[in-house]
Amino acid sequence: xxxxxxxxxxxxxxxxxxxxxxxxxxxxxxxxxxxxxxxxxxxxxxxxxxxxxxxxxxxxxxxxxxxxxxxxxxxxxxxxxxxxxxxxxxxxxxxxxxxxxxxxxxxxxxxxxxxxxxxxxxxxxxxxxxxxxxxxxxxxxxxxxxxxxxxxxxxxxxxxxxxxxxxxxxxxxxxxxxxxxxxxxxxxxxxxxxxxxxxxxxxxxxxxxxxxxxxxxxxxxxxxxxxxxxxxxxxxxxxxxxxxxxxxxxxxx
Amino acid sequence: xxxxxxxxxxxxxxxxxxxxxxxxxxxxxxxxxxxxxxxxxxxxxxxxxxxxxxxxxxxxxxxxxxxxxxxxxxxxxxxxxxxxxxxxxxxxxxxxxxxxxxxxxxxxxxxxxxxxxxxxxxxxxxxxxxxxxxxxxxxxxxxxxxxxxxxxxxxxxxxxxxxxxxxxxxxxxxxxxxxxxxxxxxxxxxxxxxxxxxxxxxxxxxxxxxxxxxxx
Numbered sequence: 001x002x003x004x005x006x007x008x009x010x011x012x013x014x015x016x017x018x019x020x021x022x023x024x025x026x027x028x029x030x031x032x033x034x035x036x037x038x039x040x041x042x043x044x045x046x047x048x049x050x051x052x053x054x055x056x057x058x059x060x061x062x063x064x065x066x067x068x069x070x071x072x073x074x075x076x077x078x079x080x081x082x083x084x085x086x087x088x089x090x091x092x093x094x095x096x097x098x099x100x101x102x103x104x105x106x107x108x109x110x111x112x113x114x115x116x117x118x119x120x121x122x123x124x125x126x127x128x129x130x131x132x133x134x135x136x137x138x139x140x141x142x143x144x145x146x147x148x149x150x151x152x153x154x155x156x157x158x159x160x161x162x163x164x165x166x167x168x169x170x171x172x173x174x175x176x177x178x179x180x181x182x183x184x185x186x187x188x189x190x191x192x193x194x195x196x197x198x199x200x201x202x203x204x205x206x207x208x209x210x211x212x213x214x215x216x217x218x219x220x221x222x223x224x225x226x227x228x229x230x231x232x233x234x235x236x237x238x239x240x241x242x243x244x245x246x247x248x249x250x251x252x253x
Numbered sequence: 254x255x256x257x258x259x260x261x262x263x264x265x266x267x268x269x270x271x272x273x274x275x276x277x278x279x280x281x282x283x284x285x286x287x288x289x290x291x292x293x294x295x296x297x298x299x300x301x302x303x304x305x306x307x308x309x310x311x312x313x314x315x316x317x318x319x320x321x322x323x324x325x326x327x328x329x330x331x332x333x334x335x336x337x338x339x340x341x342x343x344x345x346x347x348x349x350x351x352x353x354x355x356x357x358x359x360x361x362x363x364x365x366x367x368x369x370x371x372x373x374x375x376x377x378x379x380x381x382x383x384x385x386x387x388x389x390x391x392x393x394x395x396x397x398x399x400x401x402x403x404x405x406x407x408x409x410x411x412x413x414x415x416x417x418x419x420x421x422x423x424x425x426x427x428x429x430x431x432x433x434x435x436x437x438x439x440x441x442x443x444x445x446x447x448x449x450x451x452x453x454x455x456x457x458x459x460x461x462x463x464x465x466x467x468x469x
Contacts, residue, residue, distance in 0.1 A: 050376055051375075052372055052375065052376070085378070088375075088376070088378050089378055091376075092376065092377075093376045095369060095372070095373065097369060099367075099369035099370060099372065099373035100373075101370065101373070101388055102392065102468050102469065103391050103392055103395070103468050112387070113377040113378060113379065116379060116383055116387060117377060117378040117379060117383075118378075145467065145468040145469075146468070147468060147469035161377070162376075162377075165377065165378065
């Protein structure tokens with residue numbers, strides 16, 4: 001079953017067309033990585049899928065429910081507010097620069113949306129929060145504030161925060177790009193664990209060996225279009241397209 | 254005049270100054286937030302109306318604004334207001350003037366919060382009002398506190414401008430006594446009171462600032 005379907009998505013910023021008609025499906029339990037050079041539109045695609053950017057044209061479907069359809073003239077039409085709110089609960093997003101709430105403790109960062117948005121009782125939220133902190137290896141940091149943590153720890157909190165709402169699909173927008181090289185490993189390990197648990201994920205990343213190890217499907221984007229897609233062994237190990245080859249030649253694989 | 258009588262009179266004046274100070278803060282702090290929203294509104298008419306209001310409040314002396322508010326109804330509209338209007342004129346004048354200054358402070362604070370905070374809240378499903386009240390406002394308050402402290406301390410001294418419309422707050426009382434006695438004693442007592450008042454308020458603001466500095 002497809003948890004997410006994107007059909008012919010287009011997005012421009014002013015005169016600049018950033019995404020020029022992209023379609024992709026994400027099946028339940030699969031990990032899809034999106035790779036490509038800076039400015040290729042991969043982050044914008046993720047922001048469109050997570051409703052942070054308004055798309056110009058195309059369709060966006062979560063679990064068979066339309067978030068965006070296209071009218072006769074090819075213009076994007078968004079679903080009702082209530083419907084979008086419901087769809088919003090199907091996915092979570094981990095940002096490049098964490099975006100933790102600095103005035104909340106670690107546990108409050110993880111549990112507040114459970115209490116405020118999902119209206120869960122505090123005890124239940126705390127239980128979920130503690131379990132997730134344990135999962136990301138931060139049980140001892142429950143009462144710390146984000147500024148007291150390393151970048152890697154902050155990113156692990158933000159993963160726990162996204163997981164707390166029990167999303168069906170989790171997006172990562174370059175989750176290790178703001179981190180020192182020695183801290184990226186701890187984030188990648190958490191994501192690998194989630195992949196082993198069959199969490200459905202879409203990951204925009206520059207970590208090629210990680211993308212190869214963790215993904216079921218890899219998409220190489222350049223200049224607003226999908227240039228090449230397929231299994232990691234096809235796209236990363238044996239790229240056919242010249243642009244993909246040129247891009248990948250800069251990485252140690 | 255006996256010392257005790259003089260001090261009593263000036264203390265009564267101090268009480269009036271405290272009243273102006275407190276009521277101004279109670280009304281202008283929330284009003285300033287509303288004004289800030291208006292200033293940032295997508296509605297062109299509202300945004301520019303607020304912009305002009307703020308510009309006038311900051312571009313003309315408070316003492317003149319008090320005069321207009323107190324004398325305006327009679328001289329412009331020929332309306333005779335009851336005797337108690339003097340106090341209302343003082344409060345109205347201070348509130349609309351300080352709300353304008355606070356609005357600009359709030360606006361600066363709100364605009365300084367990274368967009369990522371709004372985006373994180375949105376993805377987590379917070380409504381717009383939940384986002385503002387739970388995520389944005391607490392961070393804004395902490396960031397603007399030093400600027401607010403500045404205004405609050407200025408306000409203590411500004412209460413003396415009520416003198417312009419003969420409202421008997423501390424400065425007005427001290428001036429009357431000093432004129433009658435042809436010496437400076439009343440002014441010195443008032444000065445000491447202003448200083449102590451300021452000292453206490455500054456101490457409280459510092460304490461709040463410390464309370465809120467549990468995160469970075």
